Amino acid sequence: MTPPRRRPEPPAAPDVPSGHRSTRGGVASRAGPAYTAHHPLPKEPPPCLTPRPPPSPAEAGTKTERRAGFLAGCGAETQRIHAPIVDLMACCGHLSPSGLGEARAFSDLGSLGQSSVGFETLGEYAAADATGRAPYGGAEYGVVLSPEAEAVCTKFTHLHGGAGAIVCASGLAAIATVIDAFAPKAVLIPDGIYSPAWRYLSETGRAALLIYPAGASGAEVDALIREAGTRVAPAETMIYLEAPASGTFEIPDIAGIVAAAKRAGIRTVMDNTWASHVRFRPLDHGIGVAIQATTKYEGGYGDTPSGIVVARDEADIARLRRQVRISGTGAVSPQTCARLFHRVDSADTRLERHAATAAALMRWFEDKPFTADILNPARAASPYHARFRQYFGAGNSLFTVVFDESLPTERVHAFVDALLMFRVAESWGGHVSLVLPVHPRRDPAGLSKRSLPNGAMFRFNAGLEEADDLIADLEQASRATLA
16 A cells, blocks of 8 residues: 655645754753654744743743743743643643644645545446455545555554554544454453553443453463353453553563463453554564554654554454444544554654653652652663563653652642643643643452552653753742642
């Protein structure tokens, strides 16, 4: 499948500007290439960036005004990211309100969401209807599979080394499609599973759920496999992995679990969103089906809501493709697919930038008296660091800060609310730094071997801003609320 053809367009600002320097506080730093030149700095600064001394947190003014003042002292890349979203009300809360880089051009490519696909004869239509493939690419009905979606599937098949792929409207839609396609009667799941996936599995009653610790050993899952075998046949059982776990980042013994599943003849499925294909390729490790929410690093800017499923075996991908046609979960915007097709090529470079900034932010939190712990398997202090090195080797944008349990919740919330560059928002893996409370769901029986911390937990996503600007934001918020 050839990539979507580009239409003529005016020259655009480069997506990958050269390295930059920030001079906050007179200290210059070089953080490497950024990927945020989607809003070239105007010749004259917009009103929100008129240079002026940033107000202190104690000064009067709305948060939007304080943010504008703070942003005036930030580096160029941070300004490019935040200038269009200084006022969240004005941009309706959207963190990418006007398209990014060449994304707007990509959005004007290809089928533009056409649902009807024309044929010259009834015979041509009948052939396309029978095979699910039109002679122009995509399916006989644009809602089922557009040419752009087919191009995305081909690319991700190659990136994962699989037999084929499907694209769905979200990561959760991808998960649901996998569960429904194989219709297991029993699913073994980690107790740290992505909460919407837990909600789907538990509230729909699709299968009996057997829960294992998020950081389980192969032996622990093997014991659960034997228990499942007393209820259902191996062909009707699925082992579902997610690593690292959502929000708390435990890592199970992936190799041990896959070996146990292979001995029992049980299908394995893995949510690989944390790592993406850049950090881990599940099919290379014996896992049968890989799922990724490509809303994250693959799209890179929070404007590619989608999910990918890649299967190792032809029989499995055939079942998945059939399920997409049955359920309609493959109705993904061609504009989204065009963006995703092009953006994924720079995922590895962006991920390195995310990880480096996250490491700098974690160092800032480490010696603070209000920090009880930092949950991130890339840290040598993590109990899952050995498995992290074994499977992933490098980190990403995420870490969770556990605040001292003696600190009143109101003060922690005040700290988060005082942040100007970190936006309170769901999702992660995009250009804007985010923060959100973590409320881990754990089995009532307390299966996890590692007890969860008692203090308030907040997950941070390190965006593509300049690291010293984000640290300055943490400094001003902590002085105002946690001193």
